[in-house]
Amino acid sequence: MTGVITRRIVDRRPSPINMARPLHIAMVTTFYPPHNFGGDGQYVRRLAHALVRRGHKIEVIHDADAYRLLGGPTPEPLPEPTELTVHRMWSPVPVLSCLATQQVGRPVVHGQRIRKILARGFDVIHFHNISLVGGPTILSYGTGIKLYTAHEHWLVCPMHTLWRHNRELCTAKQCWRCAVAHRRPPQFWRNSNLLAREARHIDAFIALSEFSAKKHAEFGFTEPMVVCPSFIPDLEADEFAQTPPEIKRPYFLFVGRLERIKGIQEVIPAFDDNSPADFLIAGSGGYERHLRELARGRPVHFLGYQTGKHLRALYAGARALIASSLCYEALPLVVLEAFQVGLPVIAPRLGPYPEIVETSRGGLIFQNPDELKAAIHMLATDNVKRDVMGKAAKQAFAERWCEDVGIKAYLGLICKIAEKRKVGGIKE
Numbered sequence: 455m456t457g458v459i460t461r462r463i464v465d466r467r468p469s470p471i472n473m474a475r476p477l478h479i480a481m482v483t484t485f486y487p488p489h490n491f492g493g494d495g496q497y498v499r500r501l502a503h504a505l506v507r508r509g510h511k512i513e514v515i516h517d518a519d520a521y522r523l524l525g526g527p528t529p530e531p532l533p534e535p536t537e538l539t540v541h542r543m544w545s546p547v548p549v550l551s552c553l554a555t556q557q558v559g560r561p562v563v564h565g566q567r568i569r570k571i572l573a574r575g576f577d578v579i580h581f582h583n584i585s586l587v588g589g590p591t592i593l594s595y596g597t598g599i600k601l602y603t604a605h606e607h608w609l610v611c612p613m614h615t616l617w618r619h620n621r622e623l624c625t626a627k628q629c630w631r632c633a634v635a636h637r638r639p640p641q642f643w644r645n646s647n648l649l650a651r652e653a654r655h656i657d658a659f660i661a662l663s664e665f666s667a668k669k670h671a672e673f674g675f676t677e678p679m680v681v682c683p684s685f686i687p688d689l690e691a692d693e694f695a696q697t698p699p700e701i702k703r704p705y706f707l708f709v710g711r712l713e714r715i716k717g718i719q720e721v722i723p724a725f726d727d728n729s730p731a732d733f734l735i736a737g738s739g740g741y742e743r744h745l746r747e748l749a750r751g752r753p754v755h756f757l758g759y760q761t762g763k764h765l766r767a768l769y770a771g772a773r774a775l776i777a778s779s780l781c782y783e784a785l786p787l788v789v790l791e792a793f794q795v796g797l798p799v800i801a802p803r804l805g806p807y808p809e810i811v812e813t814s815r816g817g818l819i820f821q822n823p824d825e826l827k828a829a830i831h832m833l834a835t836d837n838v839k840r841d842v843m844g845k846a847a848k849q850a851f852a853e854r855w856c857e858d859v860g861i862k863a864y865l866g867l868i869c870k871i872a873e874k875r876k877v878g879g880i881k882e
Contacts, residue, residue, distance in 0.1 A: 476509045479580060481512060481515070482516075482572075482582065483583050484517050484585055484587045485516060489529060491524065496787065497605060500686070502538055504685075510537075512539070513539045514539070519543060519545055543568070555587070568595060575598070579601070581600070582605060585614070601867070617781040621635075624673075658680055662784045665805055666782075666784040680867065684855060685856060686855060687857050703732050704730065704732070705755075710737050719745060725753050731773055731830065731834040742756070765791075769797050773833050774840070775792040775817075776801075785810075786807075793814065794855075798833060798847050799818075817843055
């Protein structure tokens with residue numbers, strides 16, 4: 455990590471940042487709801503909507519070809535505010551469009567259209583997951599203040615997750631062999647200096663946790679990163695008052711995609727006939743059949759994909775959220791969703807989880823099956839300790855990850871860059 459600087463820009467002062475004028479901001483990302491699978495697209499939509507609520511004009515550029523290529527079903531349209539414009543990239547042959555970008559690191563099919571949109575003159579261009587919407591070359595498109603948020607570890611890992619050979623945590627790069635193990639074509643541009651060259655166009659690389667910033671440095675990313683907090687939008691009053699589902703026994707909750715890398719197979723054996731609670735799994739994915747077989751005869755229930763108020767109700771009635779990822783995450787949004795309603799978390803001693811849990815005191819960390827079982831038993835049977843952790847989680851959320859804190863830090867970062875670059879019209 456020699457020569458690499460990370461700094462946290464959380465500012466908890468209650469006074470908001472009042473911009474000198476509304477900003478015109480472009481968000482560039484591969485996935486955007488409803489053409490979306492994971493947390494990165496949800497993050498972009500939440501950020502865009504929060505900025506619109508504060509008077510800024512947002513345009514989103516995203517790649518629908520990637521969603522179609524990866525087998526996403528035809529989605530129902532989602533409402534967007536009039537101040538938010540969505541530019542959806544699609545082509546008749548999505549596999550060729552995505553493969554070309556993945557191989558050469560630039561938007562071969564959609565590049566001309568994207569360049570034309572970004573040439574309109576934005577105050578800020580914010581790049582997110584650019585893996586299939588444009589690759590590194592897209593970082594040079596357009597002018598204005600430029601940001602990049604690392605939602606995963608794509609900057610240092612072709613597979614995004616530092617999950618080597620589809621079976622273990624990555625401790626040293628073996629990218630070509632790893633790509634074959636993941637059944638993906640190796641990326642030729644990664645053997646060049648393309649990323650390092652295009653990274654010079656970015657004013658600030660944003661990490662969502664201290665852990666993520668350090669892991670990027672460890673794997674050779676030499677640009678400085680700032681740690682800017684993620685956030686969850688404020689809930690409406692009726693969302694806080696959701697009625698928990700009618701389940702006879704106490705229950706613990708998992709929320710996420712049902713894939714091997716999420717580690718649910720490590721949690722299911724902790725629930726048996728002697729367990730003081732049930733285990734509810736909210737999500738869907740390619741590993742579901744195996745998980746159902748593993749859960750046969752156990753107090754484990756599969757609920758399918760849940761959204762909105764149904765998910766809030768599940769959080770409201772649970773004893774704790776169980777996070778079980780086997781890979782390095784940047785910052786799991788489901789933990790913030792749980793903290794928002796005062797739900798403690800049980801999480802592995804891996805990635806950003808120790809950083810989140812130990813600083814918030816909003817849950818328990820486990821390192822092996824015995825510690826996991828002990829944590830489940832404690833939070834199922836000890837109401838006092840469970841309530842103390844829940845209150846700590848909610849307090850930490852209010853101080854670190856609520857919408858006002860997140861947007862204040864985000865706009866504050868833009869103001870600091872504008873001041874440094876002497877950009878007129880952007881100031882606190």
